[in-house]
Amino acid sequence: MIGTRRRWEKQEEDLSCLITPEKVNEFDQSQAVRDAIIIIGRLCGAHSIEITQAMYTLVRDYLIAQIMIDNANRAGVVAYMTVEEFKRASMEDDRHVVRVLNHKTVDTHGPSVVVLTAHLYNHLKVFFEEMRSKLPLPDDRLEGKQPMFLSWNGKRLQSSQVTKALGSVFKKAGVEGRVHHTLYRKSAVTQCHDKHKEIASHLADLMSHRESTAEKYYRVFDKNKSSVKASQTLHGMMRNTKSKSPIVREEESEEGVDKFAENKDVQGDSATTSRSPWNEDSIEALRTLFKEEISAQSVSMTCVRDKIESNPVLCLEDPKRVYDKVRAEWRYKGNTDSSMELTKLPEETETVNHRVDRMFASNNENMADNSSSHSTDFVSATDTTVKSKGLFSNSQAKVLVELFPDMVNDGKPISKPVIIKRLSECSKGDLFKDYNVVQVVNRIKYERRQKREREQSRKVGVNKLT
Numbered sequence: 001m002i003g004t005r006r007r008w009e010k011q012e013e014d015l016s017c018l019i020t021p022e023k024v025n026e027f028d029q030s031q032a033v034r035d036a037i038i039i040i041g042r043l044c045g046a047h048s049i050e051i052t053q054a055m056y057t058l059v060r061d062y063l064i065a066q067i068m069i070d071n072a073n074r075a076g077v078v079a080y081m082t083v084e085e086f087k088r089a090s091m092e093d094d095r096h097v098v099r100v101l102n103h104k105t106v107d108t109h110g111p112s113v114v115v116l117t118a119h120l121y122n123h124l125k126v127f128f129e130e131m132r133s134k135l136p137l138p139d140d141r142l143e144g145k146q147p148m149f150l151s152w153n154g155k156r157l158q159s160s161q162v163t164k165a166l167g168s169v170f171k172k173a174g175v176e177g178r179v180h181h182t183l184y185r186k187s188a189v190t191q192c193h194d195k196h197k198e199i200a201s202h203l204a205d206l207m208s209h210r211e212s213t214a215e216k217y218y219r220v221f222d223k224n225k226s227s228v229k230a231s232q233t234l235h236g237m238m239r240n241t242k243s244k245s246p247i248v249r250e251e252e253s254e255e256g257v258d259k260f261a262e263n264k265d266v267q268g269d270s271a272t273t274s275r276s277p278w279n280e281d282s283i284e285a286l287r288t289l290f291k292e293e294i295s296a297q298s299v300s301m302t303c304v305r306d307k308i309e310s311n312p313v314l315c316l317e318d319p320k321r322v323y324d325k326v327r328a329e330w331r332y333k334g335n336t337d338s339s340m341e342l343t344k345l346p347e348e349t350e351t352v353n354h355r356v357d358r359m360f361a362s363n364n365e366n367m368a369d370n371s372s373s374h375s376t377d378f379v380s381a382t383d384t385t386v387k388s389k390g391l392f393s394n395s396q397a398k399v400l401v402e403l404f405p406d407m408v409n410d411g412k413p414i415s416k417p418v419i420i421k422r423l424s425e426c427s428k429g430d431l432f433k434d435y436n437v438v439q440v441v442n443r444i445k446y447e448r449r450q451k452r453e454r455e456q457s458r459k460v461g462v463n464k465l466t
Contacts (some may be wrong), residue, residue, distance in 0.1 A: 019187040030173030036062035061169035072188040080193040142169040285313040
């Protein structure tokens with residue numbers, strides 16, 4: 001009885017701290033991951049670099065984390081993967097497949113499979129040839145039987161040490177919350193059954209467990225969804241005084257849920273509606289009502305809702321549509337003249353650090369759509385556009401520069417947790433309550449790039465004078 005209760009308590013604890021795709025994305029774009037990739041890049045062509053314990057530990061733990069993210073394996077699989085097994089990796093489509101014999105369920109499921117992308121395989125190869133080979137090994141004759149991942153002293157890592165290494169690198173990356181292999185396996189099962197149920201059996205093969213094991217854990221989440229549906233039906237059914245068929249009552253229950261004010265508000269902001277062109281009367285009413293906001297180039301959704309509620313012309317308009325139109329009044333004014341100006345080509349020389357920044361500044365939507373690709377398999381431009389520039393007023397931009405001088409002027413890493421903390425502690429943080437952290441990050445990137453361009457132009461001017 002006590003064991004069963006503890007099992008349910010453990011599931012409830014895990015349910016509240018699952019590793020979400022957002023956390024994985026935050027890890028992939030962290031400074032710790034960038035540093036690890038830079039070290040691997042430096043080792044590719046240079047063989048005389050002095051390897052420190054900090055460098056070795058960072059790269060090793062980064063590789064352990066990437067293997068876990070792509071395979072959701074147990075810690076023992078990584079701990080006992082040998083050099084010989086890595087060298088025997090075979091090709092399947094565009095992936096390298098490593099078969100690990102020594103693991104927990106080998107008697108029932110056979111060798112565990114570790115699938116590596118081309119990038120990750122190359123990183124592991126550089127790690128083995130340029131870093132691991134310099135460790136003090138107890139017996140070179142048994143090199144092929146030695147584990148792929150060793151401690152700095154050349155000793156074998158136990159499963160518990162691999163788990164600690166994983167938690168350590170996520171902590172260095174600034175990802176909050178516990179991170180270990182078992183929790184990630186549960187998180188992967190949850191995501192798969194929720195969004196890609198059709199590959200559940202394939203995932204069970206990759207994770208080397210029975211599909212029923214995953215089903216037993218996911219049943220907790222499935223129960224939540226079925227309970228919500230039943231409650232929605234019951235909400236309307238028990239308030240219906242007329243005798244009607246179950247189908248009609250179910251439809252009425254959904255309508256009853258939609259009658260709540262909070263549901264109407266969410267639907268009004270997020271639902272996609274067909275937008276008809278603005279007529280002259282509506283535009284005139286909008287410019288009169290929001291004259292001060294247009295002049296100050298600053299408006300919020302709360303302000304829009306409060307003002308149009310009592311306006312006879314705009315009261316029936318969608319607040320989001322009015323909000324977009326008000327911002328368009330100053331954002332797109334005079335675009336015709338500015339579009340005729342010649343574009344100035346950049347004069348700054350790109351460095352290795354710039355290329356690494358550009359590789360990690362990926363669009364989150366592209367990552368979600370291309371879920372089958374590994375995070376280090378693509379390079380995209382920084383997601384800072386004219387939209388992110390025009391989103392903030394001049395006064396708000398100045399406040400951001402004042403709050404984050406280390407990120408804008410000193411080139412320190414842009415950290416989402418640090419941004420959220422400073423905005424919550426500062427009284428001026430209320431200016432950004434209507435914006436999400438991604439929008440603030442993009443604006444800080446834009447301000448930092450503007451500063452670099454000004455400094456570069458100043459240097460070019462000084463060189464011409466001399």
